[in-house]
Amino acid sequence: MKIALLGYGRMGKEIEKIALERGHEIVLRKTEENDYSGLEHADVAIDFSIPTAATENISTCFNHNIPVVSGTTGWLEHYNDMTALCQEKNGAFLYGSNFSVGVNLFFELNSYLAKLMSNIKEYNVSMEEIHHTQKLDAPSGTAISLAQGIIAETDYKQWTMDNANDNEIYIDAKRIEDVPGTHSVFYKSTVDEIEIKHTAFSRQGFALGAVIAAEWILGKKGIFTMKDVLNLG
Structure with missing residues (x-):
């Protein structure tokens, strides 16, 4: 699985470590200093950025037909806009306030x-x-x-x-x-x-859950949560 990391802070680096251990490839490490080059090669995007960058990251992915797993918080006043765009583009979106x-x-x-x-x-x-x-x-x-x-x-x-x-x-x-x-x-x-x-005790549980969610969402269409991933009903 080819992953675009949108946000490359502490969580992004922890997600990268676990993704590589599970045999995946990172095709983009998006920060404020670079653009979206490499996104076109991604099978899925994992967004752990900052509140001011989240909506641009997520909408850019939908416009490129790339499913998104997002754990960024502090931007949810725009959540309905993003789910509407996802549905308009027949995409896949999974937001979680916590992936542990x-x-x-x-x-x-x-x-x-x-x-x-x-x-x-x-x-x-x-x-x-x-x-x-x-x-x-x-x-x-x-x-x-x-x-x-x-x-x-x-x-x-x-x-x-x-x-x-x-x-x-x-x-x-x-x-x-x-x-x-x-x-x-x-x-x-x-x-x-x-x-x-x-x-x-560490960020590892959050990062592992995000990678599991990214693996799960491949091939799916719609709006999801971790309840769907974990089959919690």
Whole structure:
């Protein structure tokens, strides 16, 4: 499989390492300093760039009939535009706020717990996410996905990073050097607290999941998520 890497920072380099170990070829390493030369040879593109570059990267791929796996966060106000373009071009697109297999299982656990807690009003929910200081967006895309999972199963309406009202989920976003990613969800009452937590030890799990997703999407058409890749229903 020939891969175009759109973004060649820490994650791009980790994806490259795993892709090469799995027998794939890198035909483009896109940065701010170079153009899309080599994209025409790609079977699939993996986008881990920056929020301001994501939509150009993704739309360029669709216009060249190249499927896209994107893990860039902070650009989702344009997500519907990109899915519409994908459908117009009869392409393939898979966006994930987090490609770690463990995190995607954590998403399922989070949704199930939210469903269990939906009618138990004694508990208030809040969240904490911790990432390295180089992360540009806050809260993380993973934290937003977790909040959306809770909102889908409960009476909560939205998330906030400010003082939360009764129908809002408070997210505490922290930036600490060399933390790959830690996410916690708390249900707290006056007498006890329930906590579920996922801690990433390195970027390797995110990179492996992105390569697995790229392998999976080949030959497919449509809009997908990691739930499709992992057959989580």
